[in-house]
Amino acid sequence: MAIVRLEALSSDAIPAILEIERDANTAPWSEQAFVNELDHPHGIFLVVRVDGEIAGYGGVWIVVDEAHITTIAIRPENRRQGLARKLMNELLTRAQKQGATCSTLEVRAGNEAAVKLYESLGYRTIATRRAYYPDNREDALVMWNYDLAA
Ligand SMILES: CC(C)(COP(=O)(O)OP(=O)(O)OC[C@H]1O[C@@H](n2cnc3c(N)ncnc32)[C@H](O)[C@@H]1OP(=O)(O)O)[C@@H](O)C(=O)NCCC(=O)NCCS
Numbered sequence: 001m002a003i004v005r006l007e008a009l010s011s012d013a014i015p016a017i018l019e020i021e022r023d024a025n026t027a028p029w030s031e032q033a034f035v036n037e038l039d040h041p042h043g044i045f046l047v048v049r050v051d052g053e054i055a056g057y058g059g060v061w062i063v064v065d066e067a068h069i070t071t072i073a074i075r076p077e078n079r080r081q082g083l084a085r086k087l088m089n090e091l092l093t094r095a096q097k098q099g100a101t102c103s104t105l106e107v108r109a110g111n112e113a114a115v116k117l118y119e120s121l122g123y124r125t126i127a128t129r130r131a132y133y134p135d136n137r138e139d140a141l142v143m144w145n146y147d148l149a150a
Contacts, residue, residue, distance in 0.1 A: 003050070005047065007047055011035070014059075025071075035080070045059035055078040058071060060094075066104060067095035067096075072114075084117050085121065091101065100148060101147060109141050115143075128140070
């Protein structure tokens with residue numbers, strides 16, 4: 001049975017995160033973007049470890065009562081094992097403890113895995129931003145969960 005742990009981002013995790021990020025995102029975050037999350041005043045950023053190895057990460061910014069999901073990714077060989085759902089649940093639980101009552105995010109319209117993940121967590125698409133992503137002009141879906149307590 002694999003041991004799954006969620007822990008706060010630390011600087012020594014960033015190289016492994018960057019490897020996952022380059023594979024997971026067509027417009028990957030820079031190293032500096034992750035460094036900024038180390039001490040973000042309104043952010044929570046967690047790393048998932050499976051048997052000690054970094055398997056994914058995700059973050060949220062809390063803006064008054066809104067939890068904005070900033071990024072989430074799981075290493076390809078660790079996908080479909082419930083890790084992203086576990087990570088999202090922990091991020092949202094911690095965000096609620098810091099005053100968030102609702103949550104929002106943007107996702108590429110063609111990212112079926114992510115859309116299904118968010119729908120399974122109570123998010124619904126409330127708007128589309130046309131050609132939002134500059135790398136391929138893909139639409140963004142704007143998703144909201146208006147009631148995290150539900
Ligand atoms: C999206 C992503 C984070 C999902 O991670 P994951 O750990 O595989 O997801 P989970 O195993 O927790 O899946 C939870 C639910 O999401 C949905 N889901 C996840 N992957 C899916 C897929 N490939 N196809 C359809 N539904 C999927 C399912 O509803 C799943 O529940 P189920 O397994 O009980 O059916 C992962 O595919 C990833 O890292 N993708 C690249 C980065 C990315 O797109 N991030 C989101 C940016 S907005």
